[in-house]
Every structure is written in structure tokens, then in C-alpha cells.
Amino acid sequence: MTPLVAIVGRPNVGKSTLFNRLVGKKLALVDDKPGVTRDRREGEARLGDLEFRIIDTAGLEEATEESLLGRMRAQTEAAIGDADVILFVIDARVGILPADRPFAEMVRRSGKPVILIANKAEGNAGLAGAYDAFSLGLGDPVPFSAEHGEGLADLFEALMPFFPDPNAEPEEDEAESNKPLQVAIVGRPNAGKSTLINRMIGEDRLLVGPEAGITRDSISLDWNWRGREIKLFDTAGLRKRARVEDKLEKLSVADALRAVRFAEVVVILLDATIPFEKQDLSIVDLVETEGRALVIGVNKWDLVADQQGLLKELKEKATRLLPQVRGAPVVPLSGLAGTGIDPLMKAILQVYETWNRRISTAKMNQWLADALEANPPPAVSGRRIKIRYMTQIKARPPHFAIFGNQLDALPKSYSRYLVNKLRESFDLPGVPIRISLRMGNNPFDKAKKRE
Structure with a gap:
């Protein structure tokens, strides 16, 4: 069945221009005067290899049910009810107006997938207005120009997850859940990475031995753990850069670094007999810089006498030495004995979920108000720094x-105070947290000024 996409928003934000752009014809009347569109207009649209029916709707306005505006609004509400996906359009050059908010709440309550379109976003003024759209709590806005056809590729990417792949047998959500989770095992030479992976997959697939540096290439292996598809990457041991002189070893290190960049979760494998060497900390810095989720595996646990005491000590050290990934799980295991693999996999799946997590704008700003009240920002040259608003702009890793x-x-x-409070309040252990600072007025304040 062909998906149905509805274009909604207040009057004069460019809905009909967007409709014409997607159907490839000037079917809908377009004018600078608001309220030109009254009835629902349908068309056959195509974007890349996506084909769908699209509805242009009247501008949403507050009105009594009996009035013409009220009947127009009822038509728009019916289109929202019928749609599979909603394109909620705002004018990026004007920014968010008070009229946008109740209708944003309406489409949110519909329970339908909503893509936020920041139209008229060409130029710096438009991009600045697009940032205001975060305040609606409808996710990341797609900067767009229906007039000039800019942003079609971004709209395509935003729509694609809601369209079935005609060439794929499983449903979209099933295909996503079966997508292999990319896990890289990294560490110093002779930490036992290859031995651990052999135990995980249940066969001697990788060459192992007492000699350090046996692994040269980053080897990827497909594995299924309790129904979850995993792609494991065994990597070469990472030594201090000053000690890497051999050309082949340099290539092996570069290959390992590339595996980290392509991974989603990285397990740094420590040797329980000599944990948290300086090179281990450097590897964690690399993982944090690349924005990957982290699990700390402590190998050769079968050689430890006071296991309970050492585990407590290692967790304390991890908190003190690795503040950039505070709370990363520490999992004792033995690749040789094959113990600790289930706890390791549970930790991997947990940090992967955290790495993908999104926090609603409403919760974020309630939290921010409490954090600012508990510890206000300092004053600079007699003027206090004002933090007005906060939103999550990305996941993988969480970026605010x-x-x-x-x-x-x-x-x-x-900034560290805010990051630590975020970790604590929203349970974000073991993942890097990014914060961007953007100066300007609070989108909510702009809305209030226009009222």
C-alpha cells in the first residue's frame, strides 16, 4: 500500500510550494497571501526512489467549529488522522510563532511519525531560524527551501525509515533490529583479544599464542548472541606511538583505529595483572574522541586472587581516571576459561542503548532549570552568564x-558540571557526551515577544 504523507502547519509557511516541489507540478495555488489553500489537495509524489501520496492542507488556525476556518481546520485534522507520516512545516525566516505551538502539540498527540521541516532556510537568517524549531520538541528540523529545491536529500533521508523497502523481505523495524551491532575489541598487545573472541564465537577462528602482536589485520566476524546479530572486530594490539617503528605494525595500528571509527561499541580489554597502564588510558581517549560507546573488559580474571577487592578498586580507578566516560561498565572475564561473556554482552547492549538514547526537550529544560537553580553560572565582568534553553540535537553519542x-x-x-549532572540525572554511563554552545535568544523568548 502506498504511504500517505500530509503537509501541515500554520498559514503562509510554504506548504503548497513544498507540495508542488514534491509532485513535480504546480498543482496547488501559491501566493504570499495567507489562507489560499482551503481544501485538502492530493497528489502523487516521488522523491528519489520513494513513491507516495501527498496531501496539501489548509493552514492551521484557531477557530470555532462552525466557521469557515473551523471547517478548514477539521479537514486538516482529518488528513492528519489518515496520514502515515506528517510533515510539519514552519517558516525558518520568521522563527517559531505562538501559533505554531498548539498545532505542534496536536500532531505530537496524533501518535504519527512527524518530520519537522524548517522551510525558507536558505541563507544564514534561515539557518538561525531553523535552530528555533528545536523548541517544538518534534526532533531534529530538516532545513529546507521549497522555493529553491534545497534540502531534498535531507528530506529523503528523514522519510526513508517510514517507507517499506520493496526489495526486502522483512519489515522495516525487523530489519533494523537484525542489523548487526558493530563491536570492536581493542587493547594493548597480548591482552587476550583474539582468545576472547574465539571463546565468544565457540571456535578457534583466530590465531592465538603467547607471543605479542600476532594479530595484524582487523578481522571482522559475524556472530549471533541470543538472537542478536553481532559483527565482532578483532584488532591489532595498540602500543605507544613512539615504539611503533615497523611499517607493517604502523599499517596494523591504522587498521585498528579504522575499526574503532566504524564500531558502535568498543570493548577495551585490560590485563587484570597490569590494568590501567598509560596506553590503556590513551586508547580510551581515542574511543571518546571518536564518539563510541565504551565497555571495559578485564581479562585474565582467573589469575586474580582477591577478585572482589580488585573489582572494587578497578571501578574506583575507572571513575577517577576516565571522567570523560564516567560510569563505563567494568566487566571481569577470562577469555581462556570462557567466563564472563554473558555479562560482557549484556553490558555491550546496555551501553549501545544509552548511546542511542534521546531525551525530550520538555524533560531537558525542566532538568536545566533545576541544575541552574542548584548551581547558577558565574558572572563575567559584572554580568552573569545566562543559559536560557537546552535541547538534544543528536544521538550516537548524545549531543546537546x-x-x-x-x-x-x-x-x-x-560545562563539566552540566555533563556530570546529565549523566547522573538521565542515566548516561559509558558514552561520550557532547555539548555545543550557541549564543542568541531563547526561542521561547522570541515567541513571547511576538505575542
Whole structure:
């Protein structure tokens, strides 16, 4: 069945221009005067290899049910009810108006997938307005220009997850859940990476031995753990850069670094007899820089006498030495004995879920208000730094944007305070947290000024 996409938004944001752009014809009347579109207009649209029916709707306005505007609104509400996907359009040059908010709440309550289109986003003024769209809590806005056809590739990517692949047998959500989880095992030479992977997959697939540096290439292996498809990457041992002189070893290190970049979760494997060497900390820095989720595996646990005491000590050290990935799970295991693999996999799946997590804008700003009240930002040159608004702009890893004034003077210590509070309040252990500072007015304040 062909998916149905509805275009909705307040009057004069460019819905009909977008409709014409997607159907490839000037079927809908377009004028600068608001309220030109009254009835629902349907057309056959195509974007890349996506084919769908699309509905242009009247601009949403508050009105009584009996009035013409009220009847137009009822038509739009019916289109929302019928649609499989909703394109909610705002004018990026004007920004968010008070009229946008109740209708954003309406489409949110519909329970349908919503793609936020920041139309008229060409140029710097339009991009600045697109940032305001985060305040609606409808996810990442797609900067777009229906007039000039800019942003079609981004709209295609946003729509694609909601369309069935005609060449694929499983359903879209089933295909996503069966997509292999990319896991790289990294560490110093002779930490036991290959031995561990052999135990995980249940066969001697990788060459192992007492000699350090046996593994040269990053080997990928497909594995199924309790119904979950996993792609494991065995990597060459990473030594201090100053010690890497052999050309072949340099290539092996580069291959290992590439595996980290393509992984989703990285397991750094420590030797329980000599844990947290300086090179281990450097590897964690690399994982954090690349934005990967982290699990700390402590291998050769069968050689430890006081296991309970050492585990407590290692967790304390991880908290102290690795603040950038605070809370990363520490999992004792033995690749040789094959113990600890189930706890390791559970930790991998947990940090992967955390790495993908999104936090609603409403929850984020309630949290921000409490954090600012508990510890206000400092004053600079007699003026207090003002943090007005915060939203999550990405996941994988979680990335947040803070809006306010004089943020260029915000001390790093205060940014660390916010990051630590985020981890604690929203349970984000073991993943890097990114924060971007964006100066300007709070989108909510802009809306209030126009009221």
C-alpha cells in the first residue's frame, strides 16, 4: 500500500510550494497571501526512489467549529488522522510563532511519525531560524527551501525509515533490529583479544599464542548472541606511538583505529595483572574522541586472587581516571576459561542503548532549570552568564545544544558540571557526551515577544 504523507502547519509557511516541489507540478495555488489553500489537495509524489501520496492542507488556525476556518481546520485534522507520516512545516525566516505551538502539540498527540521541516532556510537568517524549531520538541528540523529545491536529500533521508523497502523481505523495524551491532575489541598487545573472541564465537577462528602482536589485520566476524546479530572486530594490539617503528605494525595500528571509527561499541580489554597502564588510558581517549560507546573488559580474571577487592578498586580507578566516560561498565572475564561473556554482552547492549538514547526537550529544560537553580553560572565582568534553553540535537553519542548569552565565557568547569549532572540525572554511563554552545535568544523568548 502506498504511504500517505500530509503537509501541515500554520498559514503562509510554504506548504503548497513544498507540495508542488514534491509532485513535480504546480498543482496547488501559491501566493504570499495567507489562507489560499482551503481544501485538502492530493497528489502523487516521488522523491528519489520513494513513491507516495501527498496531501496539501489548509493552514492551521484557531477557530470555532462552525466557521469557515473551523471547517478548514477539521479537514486538516482529518488528513492528519489518515496520514502515515506528517510533515510539519514552519517558516525558518520568521522563527517559531505562538501559533505554531498548539498545532505542534496536536500532531505530537496524533501518535504519527512527524518530520519537522524548517522551510525558507536558505541563507544564514534561515539557518538561525531553523535552530528555533528545536523548541517544538518534534526532533531534529530538516532545513529546507521549497522555493529553491534545497534540502531534498535531507528530506529523503528523514522519510526513508517510514517507507517499506520493496526489495526486502522483512519489515522495516525487523530489519533494523537484525542489523548487526558493530563491536570492536581493542587493547594493548597480548591482552587476550583474539582468545576472547574465539571463546565468544565457540571456535578457534583466530590465531592465538603467547607471543605479542600476532594479530595484524582487523578481522571482522559475524556472530549471533541470543538472537542478536553481532559483527565482532578483532584488532591489532595498540602500543605507544613512539615504539611503533615497523611499517607493517604502523599499517596494523591504522587498521585498528579504522575499526574503532566504524564500531558502535568498543570493548577495551585490560590485563587484570597490569590494568590501567598509560596506553590503556590513551586508547580510551581515542574511543571518546571518536564518539563510541565504551565497555571495559578485564581479562585474565582467573589469575586474580582477591577478585572482589580488585573489582572494587578497578571501578574506583575507572571513575577517577576516565571522567570523560564516567560510569563505563567494568566487566571481569577470562577469555581462556570462557567466563564472563554473558555479562560482557549484556553490558555491550546496555551501553549501545544509552548511546542511542534521546531525551525530550520538555524533560531537558525542566532538568536545566533545576541544575541552574542548584548551581547558577558565574558572572563575567559584572554580568552573569545566562543559559536560557537546552535541547538534544543528536544521538550516537548524545549531543546537546545550549542557548544563551555570553556562553563564550562559560568556564570549562561549569560545562563539566552540566555533563556530570546529565549523566547522573538521565542515566548516561559509558558514552561520550557532547555539548555545543550557541549564543542568541531563547526561542521561547522570541515567541513571547511576538505575542
